[in-house]
Amino acid sequence: MDLNPKYDDYYFPVKAAEEQTGHAGYLTEGQIAQVHQLRMMLESEGYTDRLDTLTLLRFLRARKWVVEDSKKMFVDTEKWRKEINLDGVLPTWDYPEKPEISKYYTQFYHKTDKDGRPVYIEAYGSIDLTAMYKITTADRMLTNLAVEYERVADPRLPACSHKVGTLQETCCTIMDLKGVSITKIPQVYSYVKQASVISQNYYPERLGKLYLINAPWGFGGLWNYMKGWLDPVTVSKINVLGGGYASELLKQIPAENLPKAWGGKCECEGGCENSDAGPWHDPEHTRTPKWQQQKDDGKTIENKGSEIETPAGEKAPEAAPATDAATQPATA
Template sequence: MSGEKYDDYNFPHTHPEGDVPEGHPGNVTEIQGAQVHQLRAKLEAQGYTTRLDTNTLLRYLRARKFDVNLAEAMYIKAETWRKDNDIWAKGTTLDEIVATWDYPEKPKIFEHYPQYYHKTDKDGRPVYIEQLGKINLTAMGKITSQERMLTNLAVEYERVADPRLPACSRKVGRLLETCCTIMDLKGVGVTTIPSAYGYLKKASAISQDCYPERLGKLYIINAPWGFSTVWSIISGWLDPVTVKKIKVLGSGYAPTLLEQIPAENLPVEFGGSCKCEGGCPLSDAGPWNDSEYLGPFFKSGANASGIKPAAVAPAPEATA
């Protein structure tokens, strides 16, 4: 089945010629192209009509080593989760939630667990910062519910797909599909993770099962003593492609971060020079809030809701 009716991209949608990994847009073999068509046909036959664009299906296929049956199962699991799980009310879909979501408790929540997107790295990708060492689930439970926290997490993942990555792609003039992540372990102790294990397990499952192939680089900073030894064991269990994306750093992490992230885009507390008014965690600064790089929302692949950000006029459509 043709992907033309789904591939109505309004942002750069292929990588430029050159060093493009196989299986990514711009370097797809004839066999991989056939696997995309096969996967789409199988899903259409089961009644699926959204998020069937080529780039989305390629992400599912890459996540499952181009095993069409495994990619199909992963896609169906994710689509089922969007419509039926224990996070949001029965009969409500994630697409509907994204269109109207409001999270006024965020400033209070961020006092106990900052998780935010902030500007871009030197490749133009969104930078995501998570300060795991500050997590205090007990305090957060007095502010909001775990269900609302997980819903907000899902909404933010949706906003990575649209408008964040399309806006970043328009700004650099090439396709961007991944984020640059900073995971700060400062303050993590023997009781931190166990006390929040249930929440973190659910959050991790959402990321791995429903939003594949979104990790570009991961910097684990302020790693406590002994973590490198543990990591050397864990990394042996992971896919080598994933391991190459991850760097474990101690307290002297700033020079390495600055190799990847411009100082003016990196918050001061992490060795950069950025001081957003009201604080970087709540600024949501980035191309996705600049009307120059915002276009009509992508209709069939990333965000089926088609809702545009309030008070932002769409920019002219970009070409690949």
């Protein structure tokens, strides 16, 4: 890779765990040139944020390395961010209705899988949009979704990368379809469609593995039909499982990291769905997210590790110097 000191200030390893062409540390000369081209095109149009190499690589991979298409996707994302004032909302976002919302729609991040990815769990069985919209609004739900994606990018994935010593850019997702009946499908589809637009259009290349569990009768046949429409790489990441899913999940997720409700052994105090447990709360592996750091008229952002709050409310120690893996360019 050819890292740019102006944008690439990573404290975590930036080489992918597996050798995959087009991924960090395994780029061809032509792909390195395409990263430079995309960055220059964006800079020429006045874009200065999120031009780091890892971000540009995700957009290039998402658009099959067609630079013009990748540029359009990036620009569309920046316009969307501005429309919802995401950069302004993110540092102070508060979602106090989450415990009530969780009664109707469970969604949370919890620890990591065996590869070091964050585990994300959603359960659709009790979803009730009518009840949820008495507690919150569709706009707030979608804004919260965007905020969570930002928190995946920083601090969750950097902390996971630092802990395992290799770059982690994706999540291991469990979608529980238990209780999703024919009558609920329209409600589930309505929200999931909106959420999918945000995921696919503005946060590309974040899916590592997806487990669809408790799939209802007949879903397997539908899935076999749907696979023909999808990219083979995407299909390879998706596993459709019925009620006997636990053994498959445990092949990918350590039992001590998987909540007991989904076949594991973890029982966090106050409920796994409320703990947000993971290395992103460990001062050894995390740093203050950039969106919490103060920018001083465009000058270099100061990394204030001492301002990280631990779950116990204690101040974390000063941020350690970047590791060699973070400061040395990986080979192409």
